[in-house]
Amino acid sequence: MISRRSFLTGVAATVAVGSLAACGKKNNGTGGGKTVTLGFSQVGSESGWRSANTTSIKDAAGAAGINLKFSDAQQKQENQIQAIRDYITQKVDVISFSPVVSSGWDTVLKEAKAAKIPVILTDRQVDADASLWVSLVGSDFEAEGERAAHLLEKVLGQSSGPVNIAVLEGTTGSAPATQRAAGFKKVMDASHPEWKIVASQTGNFTRDGGKQVMAAFLQSHPEANVLFAHNDDMALGAIQSIQAAGRKPGTDIKIVSIDGVHDGFVAMTQGQINAIAECNPLLGPQLMDTVKKVLAKQSVEKWIKTQESDFLAADAASALPNRKY
Incomplete structure (x- = not known):
């Protein structure tokens, strides 16, 4: 089971x-x-x-x-x-x-x-x-969380300094939210003691939820310089709040998400999302x-x-x- x-x-x-x-x-x-x-x-x-x-x-x-x-x-x-x-x-x-x-x-x-x-x-x-x-x-959601962490490794490259991560979680109790979080933390705990999750809250997999929660994160945790979103829609909502706060998504705050929807790829072409681990809906x-x-x-x-x-x-x-x- x-x-x-x-x-x-x-x-x-x-x-x-x-x-x-x-x-x-x-x-x-x-x-x-x-x-x-x-x-x-x-x-x-x-x-x-x-x-x-x-x-x-x-x-x-x-x-x-x-x-x-x-x-x-x-x-x-x-x-x-x-x-x-x-x-x-x-x-x-x-x-x-x-x-x-x-x-x-x-x-x-x-x-x-x-x-x-x-x-x-x-x-x-x-x-x-x-x-x-x-x-x-x-899909294997835990593997997706691991893949997102490995993508973040590539995004950060050899950069030094604190890595303060805000996490936009999926719907509380859902398999993708639980397992993506576990996969990401597995890689983080094993290889990156310098990474720190400073805030983590559900955005219910929705764009509006991502926007609202990210706005709160920026107020309570202005030190956050990385966002891990459990799906693209929340990342896209978060981008709006990051821009409204006068910060540059993809630069001031690195963004890694999961799914691979069209709008997520558009945001990547604009440099607003740094990497996406695909979750195939077809x-x-x-x-x-x-x-x-x-x-x-x-x-x-x-x-x-x-x-x-x-x-x-x-x-x-x-x-x-x-x-x-």
């Missing part, structure tokens, strides 16, 4: 579950003529990365001839739990979701297992009995392939990792025209 820390949100709420029809094909690739129905619950639409992830899943479902029932949890775990229960009631063939937080899933996943509906996780891991889900299609084709294999009783890996790269500001101009999100 892959264990994760998390928190639970409170009051139960209902979620409207929409349906996206497949594009024509009836053969689901599993050897039968029945159209496969996939129930998918998305975290929300909090960032450019998430929007690209949603588009990839919808497009891939259509291309694969899979009937997709899609719901947006609006960043609330109770909405996702309700959506999963709705999918169980509707007797979909497969359930997939990108969990808002890591824990609190055992009960509903047991309900899916009792209904004999396989569950495939995407993007994020859960702290639950591994027998309750078939596979995870997604999981749709891999997910649909996994759905078909599971229904065909074929073996699948427990963790199907995505392929990702690292980029320094010097790479941004040449890479930007080829970015798909």
